[in-house]
Amino acid sequence: MGERIKLTAADGFELNAYRAAPEGTPKGGVVVIQEVWGLNTFIRSVVDGFAKNGFLAVAPAMFDRLDYGYESDNYGPDQFVIIGGMMKKFDHATALHDVEAAIKVASVAGKVGITGYCFGGSVTWRAASRGLGLSAASGYYGGGIPNYIDLAPVVPIEMHYGDQDKGIPLDQVEELKARHPEADIYTYEGDHGFCNFARPSNYNEAACKEASARTLAFFNTHLAG
Numbered sequence: 001m002g003e004r005i006k007l008t009a010a011d012g013f014e015l016n017a018y019r020a021a022p023e024g025t026p027k028g029g030v031v032v033i034q035e036v037w038g039l040n041t042f043i044r045s046v047v048d049g050f051a052k053n054g055f056l057a058v059a060p061a062m063f064d065r066l067d068y069g070y071e072s073d074n075y076g077p078d079q080f081v082i083i084g085g086m087m088k089k090f091d092h093a094t095a096l097h098d099v100e101a102a103i104k105v106a107s108v109a110g111k112v113g114i115t116g117y118c119f120g121g122s123v124t125w126r127a128a129s130r131g132l133g134l135s136a137a138s139g140y141y142g143g144g145i146p147n148y149i150d151l152a153p154v155v156p157i158e159m160h161y162g163d164q165d166k167g168i169p170l171d172q173v174e175e176l177k178a179r180h181p182e183a184d185i186y187t188y189e190g191d192h193g194f195c196n197f198a199r200p201s202n203y204n205e206a207a208c209k210e211a212s213a214r215t216l217a218f219f220n221t222h223l224a225g
């Protein structure tokens with residue numbers, strides 16, 4: 001269903017992306033922010049899923065400034081070594097240029113929402129705090145809550161966390177809820193990455209279905225409503 005495309009950021013950088021369009025007129029646009037493994041099988045499936053549900057979806061390759069074309073379906077420890085090296089060099093400021101480039105492409109469909117998983121969940125919150133032409137945000141288990149808790153979203157937002165996620169303690173999730181009562185923050189019976197079917201040890205089908213249904217309803221309300 002989808003296709004590989006190129007995006008051009010405001011600073012002139014060209015990056016890879018994956019785009020999928022629905023049959024007929026789109027209800028709106030959705031930007032999907034990757035996990036740390038790039039535009040891999042899971043992320044492309046999420047993009048395709050939004051297209052099947054009537055949205056024009058675009059996923060930018062957020063690590064192209066660090067390792068052009070990087071993506072992997074290998075969730076083993078050797079990849080974490082590679083990813084760890086990239087994260088030390090990752091720049092959130094220039095990353096938002098890449099998010100904006102994806103929003104611009106998605107905006108031909110109308111209002112645009114953003115979602116993301118793991119690393120992408122954190123980027124989702126940061127983007128929502130900047131606006132960037134977005135109309136809604138729905139992020140999944142974005143780690144490092146203390147690094148973005150002081151950023152106030154300027155668009156409607158919801159976030160989804162697993163109650164067994166050792167990397168995101170529930171006390172941090174509760175603190176986020178208390179600091180931002182305007183945000184809809186949900187917890188599910190699940191570990192980190194509970195929506196990634198490619199990681200059987202983390203995947204929780206029931207939790208993912210519930211969270212994904214909320215995201216779809218949220219976007220139908222704020223983008224297509």
